[in-house]
Amino acid sequence: MIDTLAILAIFSGLFFFLSGSIGLLRLPDLFTRLHALAKADNVGLALVALGVIILEPAVINDIKIVIIWLLVMAASAISSHLVARHALRENRKDD
Amino acid sequence: MIELLWSIFDITLVLLLLALAWTTCSTQDVKRAVTLFIAMGLLLAIVWARLKAPDLALAEAVIGAGISGALLLSAIRDYPSTTMVSHRSRLIEGIINSLTLALVILMSWAVWHGLNMSDGVRLSAQVISQLPVSGVSNPVTAVLLNFRAYDTLLELAVVLTAVLTVLTLNEKRTDYQVSSHLLQGMTRWLVPLLVVTSGYLLWVGAHAPGGAFQAGAMLAAAMILLQLAYPSMRQEFNLYLLRILLVIGIFTFVLVGLWMMSLNDDFLAFTPAWAGTLILIIETAATLSIATALTLAYLGGRPMGWEDTNRTNRSIAENGGAE
Numbered sequence: 001m002i003d004t005l006a007i008l009a010i011f012s013g014l015f016f017f018l019s020g021s022i023g024l025l026r027l028p029d030l031f032t033r034l035h036a037l038a039k040a041d042n043v044g045l046a047l048v049a050l051g052v053i054i055l056e057p058a059v060i061n062d063i064k065i066v067i068i069w070l071l072v073m074a075a076s077a078i079s080s081h082l083v084a085r086h087a088l089r090e091n092r093k094d095d
Numbered sequence: 096m097i098e099l100l101w102s103i104f105d106i107t108l109v110l111l112l113l114a115l116a117w118t119t120c121s122t123q124d125v126k127r128a129v130t131l132f133i134a135m136g137l138l139l140a141i142v143w144a145r146l147k148a149p150d151l152a153l154a155e156a157v158i159g160a161g162i163s164g165a166l167l168l169s170a171i172r173d174y175p176s177t178t179m180v181s182h183r184s185r186l187i188e189g190i191i192n193s194l195t196l197a198l199v200i201l202m203s204w205a206v207w208h209g210l211n212m213s214d215g216v217r218l219s220a221q222v223i224s225q226l227p228v229s230g231v232s233n234p235v236t237a238v239l240l241n242f243r244a245y246d247t248l249l250e251l252a253v254v255l256t257a258v259l260t261v262l263t264l265n266e267k268r269t270d271y272q273v274s275s276h277l278l279q280g281m282t283r284w285l286v287p288l289l290v291v292t293s294g295y296l297l298w299v300g301a302h303a304p305g306g307a308f309q310a311g312a313m314l315a316a317a318m319i320l321l322q323l324a325y326p327s328m329r330q331e332f333n334l335y336l337l338r339i340l341l342v343i344g345i346f347t348f349v350l351v352g353l354w355m356m357s358l359n360d361d362f363l364a365f366t367p368a369w370a371g372t373l374i375l376i377i378e379t380a381a382t383l384s385i386a387t388a389l390t391l392a393y394l395g396g397r398p399m400g401w402e403d404t405n406r407t408n409r410s411i412a413e414n415g416g417a418e
């Protein structure tokens with residue numbers, strides 16, 4: 001039961017990663033691509049992390065996984081912001 | 096079933112790594128090549144982790160992908176995006192290609208020979224048998240800081256020489272424009288975290304994956320992040336202190352080595368009872384030096400006022416004359 005829950009979480013996380021990657025390849029310009037990538041990756045990583053936490057019995061490792069998730073989320077949000085801001089300042093000359 | 100899944104994962108990983116390596120080398124756009132190189136470094140870190148070499152995985156992620164990536168990105172900053180990678184002649188290209196091919200063949204032979212050698216002395220068995228007298232329980236640290244400490248000392252000398260060359264060649268690069276408040280906000284809580292993690296890696300190196308190089312690179316990452324978020328902060332460096340930090344690693348290493356020579360007749364032959372403490376002292380000093388060296392390398396040259404610290408009077412006189 002617990003294992004099924006973990007596998008379900010990890011695979012739905014992988015689905016978000018997959019859709020993020022498809023978005024990165026298929027969407028027309030930089031801003032929509034950033035949108036697809038950042039959102040999908042955050043949710044995807046959250047679900048994968050959740051699945052791994054369910055499988056991992058040691059609480060200290062669970063805390064480490066949550067910290068990794070928070071760090072990646074902050075880094076991805078801010079790097080998306082910086083890339084988008086730079087693109088805006090360059091007058092969108094670069095898709 | 097699980098084994099099958101792992102082998103599918105491993106094969107995908109290796110194919111991806113080869114594909115990334117190929118595109119990194121074959122792309123004509125310098126910026127693209129650097130981005131792909133960073134991605135390849137991260138993938139390589141996962142490969143090391145899969146090969147059960149977490150020390151190498153950490154080093155590859157922090158130094159190979161992180162710091163080298165930052166150095167390369169700052170080096171190509173002024174290049175236009177479409178700069179051609181190579182303007183080499185056919186002859187030189189041919190020589191480089193054949194040398195690389197020879198190297199690949201030689202290394203393949205070495206790997207094959209290493210895997211199939213049945214008798215002879217295996218180094219890992221020796222390391223494990225001598226581990227109790229090394230002062231640490233992590234075999235990688237035991238090799239790097241005790242059994243082959245001389246090599247590590249020379250590695251530190253290589254890093255120092257490289258940075259001295261960088262400092263000799265150039266003034267520091269111009270600052271980036273003042274960055275966004277969001278980046279500054281993140282930097283404010285990320286830098287303390289990086290400093291703590293660096294200290295943790297240094298301490299944990301005695302009995303688990305970690306050590307001076309990883310810790311130093313992480314500290315340098317914190318400094319680079321600070322410089323990116325707060326470009327004006329650079330002027331507040333105490334340059335005199337910076338010089339001391341740059342050489343303290345080698346200085347401590349040599350000093351401990353000579354001290355041990357006076358006791359045990361051999362350079363860097365540690366007394367087993369003190370080995371753990373001595374290794375920690377050397378690694379702490381080395382961490383500071385590596386962090387300083389990598390940060391200075393990232394600056395790309397002498398920080399403002401670098402020359403003035405040891406000839407203040409003359410410099411002031413010159414400046415006064417110029418004005």
